[in-house]
Amino acid sequence: MREGIRPADPAADTPPEDTRPAEDTRPGEARSYLVARNLPHFWCPGCGNGVILAAVARAFARLGLDRTETVVVTGIGCFGRADDYLDVNAVHGTHGRALAIATGIKAVNPALRVVALMGDGDCATIGGNHFLHACRRNLTITAVVANNLNYGMTGGQYSGTTPAGSTTSTSPLGHAEEGFDLCRVAAAAGAMYVARTTVYHVHLLDRYLEAALTHPGFSLVEVMSSCPVYFGRYNRLGGPVEMMEHWRQVAVPLERFRQLPEGEQRGRVAVGVFQDRAGIPFEERYWAVQQAARGTGAREVSER
Numbered sequence: 001m002r003e004g005i006r007p008a009d010p011a012a013d014t015p016p017e018d019t020r021p022a023e024d025t026r027p028g029e030a031r032s033y034l035v036a037r038n039l040p041h042f043w044c045p046g047c048g049n050g051v052i053l054a055a056v057a058r059a060f061a062r063l064g065l066d067r068t069e070t071v072v073v074t075g076i077g078c079f080g081r082a083d084d085y086l087d088v089n090a091v092h093g094t095h096g097r098a099l100a101i102a103t104g105i106k107a108v109n110p111a112l113r114v115v116a117l118m119g120d121g122d123c124a125t126i127g128g129n130h131f132l133h134a135c136r137r138n139l140t141i142t143a144v145v146a147n148n149l150n151y152g153m154t155g156g157q158y159s160g161t162t163p164a165g166s167t168t169s170t171s172p173l174g175h176a177e178e179g180f181d182l183c184r185v186a187a188a189a190g191a192m193y194v195a196r197t198t199v200y201h202v203h204l205l206d207r208y209l210e211a212a213l214t215h216p217g218f219s220l221v222e223v224m225s226s227c228p229v230y231f232g233r234y235n236r237l238g239g240p241v242e243m244m245e246h247w248r249q250v251a252v253p254l255e256r257f258r259q260l261p262e263g264e265q266r267g268r269v270a271v272g273v274f275q276d277r278a279g280i281p282f283e284e285r286y287w288a289v290q291q292a293a294r295g296t297g298a299r300e301v302s303e304r
């Protein structure tokens with residue numbers, strides 16, 4: 001076991017933050033946002049993607065989203081298949097371009113609710129530049145990233161979030177690079193709402209998704225997800241159950257994580273809300289510019 005993957009530590013077993021369950025959703029309502037004819041899904045047994053998909057469907061149901069006014073955009077990768085299973089408008093894009101496509105859709109029709117579903121390869125690696133600029137630009141788009149720390153679909157290669165020292169199919173002797181901390185990157189780039197949880201902490205996932213989907217400006221929910229077939233196997237993290245246990249044990253509430261010495265932070269996952277700020281989303285600024293160009297309104301928009 002190398003430095004990137006910290007073995008289970010019972011001392012870290014403290015439920016992050018508030019553990020109250022999110023408001024109840026009747027299962028039938030959430031199921032109505034799934035495309036039953038496409039189920040069962042194609043993901044491997046024990047994959048975390050199903051947990052995230054179900055949480056997205058629950059969030060859509062709790063908010064009562066109009067499926068004709070909701071657009072899910074995906075790129076390529078295992079979680080990129082999520083749009084197959086959601087009964088809303090969907091665009092299945094090219095690798096790393098989900099946020100570029102989402103940006104175009106939202107800019108043309110700000111009335112739509114646009115949700116980009118990506119993996120870490122799609123969002124942070126191939127699509128890293130689009131991610132940075134989506135955070136900076138601050139259109140009201142919700143990005144949900146299933147971070148399984150590798151490229152699962154193509155055989156377990158390392159991605160932009162793979163921790164240093166991890167074993168993957170392209171780093172058999174230990175990954176030499178540090179992985180991105182997606183939430184810190186997004187917060188620094190200017191995203192308005194940024195939160196991270198794991199597939200084990202479903203109560204937080206429900207809450208963060210709802211907050212992100214109702215927040216003006218760019219929002220990110222990063223979900224640390226299990227890929228037992230590649231990342232789990234290469235790093236001897238065990239099967240699906242052991243990987244769930246792994247997330248339970250390495251997750252640390254953000255405030256407590258910040259107080260840990262650097263050496264203690266390594267191998268742990270900070271879980272919580274990294275950023276929650278007010279501001280003017282891009283579509284409002286863009287609308288003001290359009291009005292000014294037509295001579296029908298003032299160009300300025302007041303800061304919040």
Ligand code: SF4
Binds near residue numbers: 049
């Ligand atoms: S390869 Fe990994 S991420 Fe992809 S479906 Fe299988 S378990 Fe899930």
